[in-house]
Amino acid sequence: MSCLQKIICRLDSPKNRVLAFSSQKLFTTFTRQLTVPSFPPNQQTLKSLCSNGQVTEALLEMATLGPEMKFKGYDTLLNACLNQRNLRGGRRVHAHMIKTCYHPPVYLRTRFIIFYNKCDCLSDARQVFDEMRERNVVSWTATISAYSQRGGIYSSEALNLFIQMLRSDIEPNEFTFATVLTSCANDSGFQLGKQIHSLIIKSNFESHIYVGSSLLDMYAKAGKIHEARGVFDCLPERDVVSCTAIISGYAQLGLDEEAMELFRKLQVEGMSSNYVTYASVLTALSGLAALDLGKQVHNHVLRFEMPSYVVLQNSLIDMYSKCGSLSYARRVFNHMSERTAISWNAILVGYSKHGMGREVVELFKLMREENKVKPDAVTYLAVLSGCSHGGMEDRGLEIFDEMVNCKDGVQPEIEHYGCVVDMLGRSGRVGKAFEFIKKMPFEPTAAIWGSLLGACRVHSNVDIGEFVGRRLLEIEPENAGNYVILSNIYASAGRWEDVRSVRELMKEKAVTKDPGRSWIELDQTLHTFHASDRSHPRREEVFAKLKELSIKLKEAGYIPDLSCVLHDVDEEQKEKILLGHSEKLALTFGLIGTPEGTPIRLIKNLRICVDCHNFAKFVSKVYGRKVSLRDKNRFHHIVEGTCSCGDYW
DNA sequence: TTAGGGTTAG
Numbered sequence A: 001m002s003c004l005q006k007i008i009c010r011l012d013s014p015k016n017r018v019l020a021f022s023s024q025k026l027f028t029t030f031t032r033q034l035t036v037p038s039f040p041p042n043q044q045t046l047k048s049l050c051s052n053g054q055v056t057e058a059l060l061e062m063a064t065l066g067p068e069m070k071f072k073g074y075d076t077l078l079n080a081c082l083n084q085r086n087l088r089g090g091r092r093v094h095a096h097m098i099k100t101c102y103h104p105p106v107y108l109r110t111r112f113i114i115f116y117n118k119c120d121c122l123s124d125a126r127q128v129f130d131e132m133r134e135r136n137v138v139s140w141t142a143t144i145s146a147y148s149q150r151g152g153i154y155s156s157e158a159l160n161l162f163i164q165m166l167r168s169d170i171e172p173n174e175f176t177f178a179t180v181l182t183s184c185a186n187d188s189g190f191q192l193g194k195q196i197h198s199l200i201i202k203s204n205f206e207s208h209i210y211v212g213s214s215l216l217d218m219y220a221k222a223g224k225i226h227e228a229r230g231v232f233d234c235l236p237e238r239d240v241v242s243c244t245a246i247i248s249g250y251a252q253l254g255l256d257e258e259a260m261e262l263f264r265k266l267q268v269e270g271m272s273s274n275y276v277t278y279a280s281v282l283t284a285l286s287g288l289a290a291l292d293l294g295k296q297v298h299n300h301v302l303r304f305e306m307p308s309y310v311v312l313q314n315s316l317i318d319m320y321s322k323c324g325s326l327s328y329a330r331r332v333f334n335h336m337s338e339r340t341a342i343s344w345n346a347i348l349v350g351y352s353k354h355g356m357g358r359e360v361v362e363l364f365k366l367m368r369e370e371n372k373v374k375p376d377a378v379t380y381l382a383v384l385s386g387c388s389h390g391g392m393e394d395r396g397l398e399i400f401d402e403m404v405n406c407k408d409g410v411q412p413e414i415e416h417y418g419c420v421v422d423m424l425g426r427s428g429r430v431g432k433a434f435e436f437i438k439k440m441p442f443e444p445t446a447a448i449w450g451s452l453l454g455a456c457r458v459h460s461n462v463d464i465g466e467f468v469g470r471r472l473l474e475i476e477p478e479n480a481g482n483y484v485i486l487s488n489i490y491a492s493a494g495r496w497e498d499v500r501s502v503r504e505l506m507k508e509k510a511v512t513k514d515p516g517r518s519w520i521e522l523d524q525t526l527h528t529f530h531a532s533d534r535s536h537p538r539r540e541e542v543f544a545k546l547k548e549l550s551i552k553l554k555e556a557g558y559i560p561d562l563s564c565v566l567h568d569v570d571e572e573q574k575e576k577i578l579l580g581h582s583e584k585l586a587l588t589f590g591l592i593g594t595p596e597g598t599p600i601r602l603i604k605n606l607r608i609c610v611d612c613h614n615f616a617k618f619v620s621k622v623y624g625r626k627v628s629l630r631d632k633n634r635f636h637h638i639v640e641g642t643c644s645c646g647d648y649w
Numbered sequence B: 001t002t003a004g005g006g007t008t009a010g
Helices: A003-010 A014-023 A025-034 A043-051 A055-062 A067-083 A087-099 A106-118 A122-130 A137-150 A152-167 A174-182 A190-202 A209-221 A225-234 A240-252 A256-268 A275-288 A291-303 A310-322 A326-334 A341-353 A357-370 A377-389 A393-404 A414-426 A430-439 A446-458 A462-475 A480-492 A496-508 A539-555 A571-579 A582-593 A610-622
Strands: A517-522 A525-530 A600-604 A627-630 A635-639
Touching: A043 A055, A043 A067, A055 A067, A055 A087, A067 A087, A067 A106, A087 A106, A106 A122, A106 A137, A122 A137, A137 A152, A137 A174, A152 A174, A174 A190, A174 A209, A190 A209, A209 A225, A209 A240, A225 A240, A240 A256, A240 A275, A256 A275, A275 A291, A275 A310, A291 A310, A291 A517, A310 A326, A310 A341, A326 A341, A341 A357, A341 A377, A357 A377, A357 A393, A377 A393, A377 A414, A393 A414, A414 A430, A414 A446, A430 A446, A430 A462, A446 A462, A446 A480, A462 A480, A480 A496, A517 A582, A525 A582, A539 A582, A539 A610, A582 A600, A582 A610, A610 A627, A610 A635
Parallel strands: A600 A627
Antiparallel strands: A517 A525, A517 A600, A627 A635
């Protein structure tokens, strides 16, 4: 028996053949000389060879297969490559198929679409799809899915493909609907999404759990939470995804109390939760600044060993920083084994909102030095805003220049220009800020003018303030805040006639202010107050204490700032309105509800008014309390009569 | 063979 025959004899079992392939150079040489082995391989052999990275050898084996077995052989090879995300191997299989003039059926071509997509080669997947003469619902859905998974600019192509699919008379199935709806969860796709909803009803898929989840998510992302809830309530069965989708729908729209209420209700009904559910719940708790409840969720997550999910940790960072506990947020950040740009952004935003500019700049430097994660547009927003709020304006302007020079490949967008306006205005360079706006490559938004108007008020620049204020009243006539600031600017210059005219204008336009709301967490319960609110069970105590405060603080030098009230009423009435502001009620409740010396943590849904800010400063001084107040924009840490915002917010 | 929910944003 020759050497070659001996080797072939030993290769009867698939296991031995693989071993031989892996270990004996000699054998490979012989096999290549043979080109066509003398017996057909079975699927296990092909799979094993491919899994061992020996795609070329596996393809040589394919030569012995009859045409009817080739389909199965290629499928096996491709599956092995797919499991290992072996792009090179998959490409070889593809090339071999073309070279040997094998015409794969729809199934196999679709598998290649899926393979290329999973290997992140969208253009190859698309090429396979485009070259198909015949397509079925799976090949269409797999291609649509490749685009919808990527989101963003790819969503419109997913929708185009879906329309083409309908035109080619292929009926979508539940997979197609569940997929395509994810591409409708944006402003441009919503109208088509509603039409697809009609189609879903006609096709009787509305109650399908995957389709229903996708549908309710689309409505929630379009801000149509009632429609989303309608779809959810009609689902015959619910699972963790559909429940999480509706909870996160509420949370993403800032309907935090509703999100928590529904979460509790569904928990009672026995819903199961996973790390995505907790990430969404933490978003709602961040909005509510419910620290104690947030800690409870954190403990639960640790107990159930879910701590290593990056998404969950990012949510924890955000929750702790928005609840005022930056040290906890930093601890979570420090202990992460893997960080994404969102992890960095969340902690940077945290420091930024607390006015800690130096920490923002240091952390950003560390992010660049580590060079593991690239800063994105949000990173720059956090850093520029952090510099602005944290007294690091000049460093912020340098960082903006670096952005313009494309240091990290992130182009400044209009929001970044807005940060620069804020920085210039904050540091007193109001004229420069005005010039900067004029030269911007974008049309200034109301927010940008609003930022400059605030600067004009603080730095008493009546000329620019008047121009900007009048401009704002034209483009944003419904925003009561603009009238208040313009009126403040006129009042500071003693232009009482103009103050009156702004007031008249406001009345004429029937401007309504967003209702102000403040709350405080005591014993894991959120106590909410509206202006002049008399609904709280301890209202009598609150108002009695408020009266006492008014007297005591005035003795200490507090003078109510009546210019914060635009109602046309007498001075006594104005003072009464001011004293009824929701943040004063919540602060007073904090004083009576906590032991002496305990820090008080408040949250306001809008920007705090100048008078309430001053009031809180006097409370901190007279009553020896640290007051931490989170308003719409940032944290105010008030100690001994001084605020961390430096009276500019 | 194809499918749904998630974290950061002045």
